[in-house]
Amino acid sequence: MKNAIGREIPETISGIAAIKPFAGAFTAVPEMARQAPKVKIIKPTDRKLVDSLVEVFKKIPVTDGMTLSFHHHFRNGDGVVNMVLATAAQLGLKNLTVALSSVFPVHAPIIDHVKNGVVTGLDTNYMSGPVAQAVSKGLFDKPVILRTHGGRGRAIECGQLKIDVAFIAAPAADEYGNLNGVEGPAACGSLGYAFPDAQYADYVVAVTDYLGEYPLSPISIPQTRVDYVVKVECVGDPKGIVSGTTRITKDPVGLKIAETAAKVIQATGLIKNGFAFQTGAGGASLATAAFVRKMMEKDSVVGSFALGGITGYMVDMLESGLFKKLMDVQGFDLEAIRSLSTNPNHLEIGADFYASPFNAGCAVNQLDVVILGATEMDTDFNVNVVTGSDGVIMGGSGGHADAAAGAKVTIIVANLLRGRLPIIVNKVLTATTPGETIDVLVTERGVAVNPLRGDLKEKFLAAGLPVKDIQELKQLAEKIAGAPKAIKTGENIVAVVEYRDGTIIDVVRQVEG
Amino acid sequence: MDLRRSMLFIPGNNPGMLQNGGVFGADSVILDLEDAVAPMEKDAARFLVAQALRTVDYGASETVVRINPLDTFAAVDIKAIVPCCPDAILVPKVESAADIHQVVAMIAAAEKPDQTPVKIIALLETPCGIVEAYHIAKADPRVVALALGAEDYTAGLGAMRTKEGTEIFTARTIVINAAAAANVQSIDTPYTDANDEEGLLADTQLAKRLGFKGKLSINPRQIDVIHSVFNPSLNDIDWAQQVIHAIRKAEAEGSGVASLNGKMVDLPIVNRAERILHLAELLGLMGGEK
Incomplete structure (x- = not known):
């Protein structure tokens, strides 16, 4: 059977109880009670060590x-x-x-x-x-x-x-x-x-x-x-x-992408008091935070909170008064640890608080903007962060699909050409995050806006951003690097990719060798 | 008008940078065969740059190739590069009009019959080059700009290169003046500390005040700062529009003399105003009607 984004999902998969195909990011409705673990008793003299x-x-x-x-x-x-x-x-x-x-x-x-x-x-x-x-x-x-x-x-x-x-x-x-x-x-x-x-x-x-x-x-x-x-x-x-310090990329192309991403955020009009932001710890994501920071400083904007994996860079923004709070589900460096243990405005939150779709409200729902990466994206804006260019698993969603679903504006930053390969394809090998939750792709050669977000496209054009159709960006990349051959995989299913709501968004098939 | 606010050096032996050179929005990209390339890699770089010129889309950026000096590989470089149709050649260590004549002859010999003539930008980076600046600028119609290379120049002076740049003040003003006299552009030396954005801003502002029309750049991160300085400000644009308005009014009234805020508007002022408005239009900085 095909799910809502056209991925072929088998009716049955050995070892998986019931297959529910992905039907849309906010379609599934939970009908169960919460899990109840065993009730415990421990007497005053009992030891746990x-x-x-x-x-x-x-x-x-x-x-x-x-x-x-x-x-x-x-x-x-x-x-x-x-x-x-x-x-x-x-x-x-x-x-x-x-x-x-x-x-x-x-x-x-x-x-x-x-x-x-x-x-x-x-x-x-x-x-x-x-x-x-x-x-x-x-x-x-x-x-x-x-x-x-x-x-x-x-x-x-x-x-x-x-x-x-x-x-x-x-x-x-x-x-x-x-x-x-x-x-x-x-x-x-x-x-x-x-x-x-x-x-x-x-x-x-x-x-x-x-x-x-x-x-x-x-x-x-x-x-x-x-x-x-x-x-x-x-x-x-x-x-x-932990790493000692988290460094911002010096790669000029990465910086170009980050700067464009920051201008995209500015053009959304969301950089104002109360701004809520999530970005990754690597490459262009963190560099985007640096450019966003400059904009916030210039306009004296005080954000509400930064969320997700926390780095020293975000700690510095907290301590400089650019954000009022940090919500920290995972720390990446020594500064994040120091801040969490000393600053009452640096909050430790659980995975469910952070991003579970089935509770009375998770933190990603409160995000204005999230910056995410991608290894592949298709012309329907579906993103793959699971398999690499050889079809081998090299990652996973982590909070990718969660933050994308929650944020008002989800921005993918990626090199249009990764090595010799275009990032945009007709159909991603593995769909991780559905296109309906992705709003903008920012590359070094232009910005593509999801057709569902005509409102954003108008704002970006008004701001003079290099907006291009995603097909146009794809052709641009293929003109330089050629269209990559489709990856051959076997029939055996080695992993099922579950969307955050428990439905199956895709499967990963075995690679040769 | 050729816009050369920023001219970005791209190492000629770096395929990744050659491929991405067009994405940074520099007015010119300078694909470098000289300083960025070690002697052992000159052949490879020449081949890469030639291929890049044929296949890479540098978008709106002018394509310039910095060849090696006349006394080393200039002849081989020109023979390999010119048929690939770069917009211009940046010639290093130019010291006389004769140097330009030599380069022009080599370019002419290498050009294909229907090729748009390749322009020349002369890089002045020796005391002799500075002395001969005007003659170099006037040597041939292909010369469209003089650029200052302060690192080698200061070494030639036996002076210490500083961030303040006191030691290159004379050279800067000579280059600007010679270029203006010959009606070509003057391009300032690069700011070499890529991590010092404030220093770059101050240095670029000084260059603009002195009269340079653009600046060489050694890092893509510098482009935005350089453009922010060389772009006309809203005040500039406003002033220029008032100048043109005053001139049109005077013309309509049949008066030979226009004035703005009590000052006479003469030809040099009109030229400057027109240049600002043209630049503003090129850069999409013109708002609605005022």
Whole structure:
């Protein structure tokens, strides 16, 4: 069957319960109650601190077929996922599902656990590195589920991603299970992506290498939801967790795109007091923030909040009075950690608060503008951030589809030519974010506006911006680089791409080799 | 009128930059075969730049190629580049009218029969070049502009190059004056600290006050600042419109003399006003009728 954006979705997919095709960004209506985890009792003399992962596995007990969840705040410095899965393998467990909010190169040992039958399912929002490559080549027997950050929060809250045990890597914990991300050698800042896990898992285990005095302060995840605390030698490598400083790109083309994007935002008229903004931490996205900042300073604009992954750059804007608040679901650098732990206007929020479509209101709904990237975009404005030019999985939505759906204006910044490849295609290989939620594409050679947003096009033309039809931009790119050949994929479905509302927006098929 | 507010150097041995040179909105792109290219890479760069001229769309930007000096690879460069139809050649280290005559002969020999004549911009970057500025500007009708290269020039003087630029003041004014006398454009030396936006602004404002019509640029990030200085301000445009209005009024009344705010409006003033309005029109800065 074809879904609302014309993607072919099989009627049934092995390992997936019920296939609901994507029907439109705001079409699905939830008809369920929230997931209710086990009710707990703990007596005054009971202790939560256990000596080892093996012991905690036995106490719970962790059994074959369970779903173990993890957050990705330690990024490529994470030690906890590998440690926990090694314990599972050591205890002879089989058929586990790993629900890890993002998979990084450091998680390569998962591949062997899959080959040995320890792990048979993967549920994630983003993956890069050896696991992603292996998944593309058919590592798993059943498809991996790729969600959005908000969609994961929703799936947990609605009981569609039922977590048996959440292992929460905690930079700091006390013996009674209060956790935060701002202290200890593996400080990572916000623990937002672990919040839904802590709320809805049947069991919650904190894994830490830093025990603070009871009661820990600040508390990000409270003792009332944490069953056990395991102290280990080391939870992760700080070098892979945070960067020292986040730098703005010096690439002239990236800067050109960023500057144009800032002018696009200015032309929307949204840069005024109360401005709410989200941008990524990389390349042209952060540079856009720098140009937007200049505009805000020039016109003495005080924004309401900046949202999403927080960098030192956004912290500086907060401290300079350009934004009143930061809403932080994930911190990227040391400055973000310092600010979160000292500034009451720097708020730590969970993945569901950030972006879940099925609650009484998430933060992305309050955004004026979001700046996002793309690896591919088609002439219907559908965006791919999952597969690369070779068809191999190299990313995932993360918060992409969430922020795009929520913001008043969603802007994609991308080089029209990435290396030798045009970014605009007739049909993206993998649709991640539907075109109806994308408003503008900004490239170094012009700006394309979604035909649904005639209002914006008029504003941009009035502002003298280089507005072009998306077909025209596509032809321009193809004139320079030629039209790329379509990527050949096999029949086997290696991943299903779930839209934030739980419907299936696309599938990823196996690549050769 | 050829608009050369900004002339952006693009390294001739960098395919990515050659491909993207047109996206930065510079009035001219200078595909560089000289300083940006190491001696070992001259051949490759020449080939790349020739291909770029044939295939890359530089949009509204004028295409200029900086060749190597006459005493090195100028002849090979011209032979390879001129048939690819650049708008102009930037000749480095020009020191005399004879240098220009030599370049003109080589260009003429390399041009295809139906080709639009390739223009010449002379880069003056030695004390001798500065002394000969006027003769260089007048040497041939192909010469459309003089540009100042202050780094080599200061080395030639034995002076220290500073951000304030006191040491190049004389050279700047000589180049401007010679160019004006020969009715060609004068283009200022680049500001070499790409990270110092305030310094660039001050240096460009000084260049404009002295009379330069544009500035060389070594980084795409500098283009907007340079344009912001060389673009006519709203006050400029307003003044120019009043001048033209006064002239038309005087003509309509049959009076030979026009005046504006008690000052006589003579030909040089009218010329300046016309230039501002023409520039404003080219740049789309003209609003509705005043």
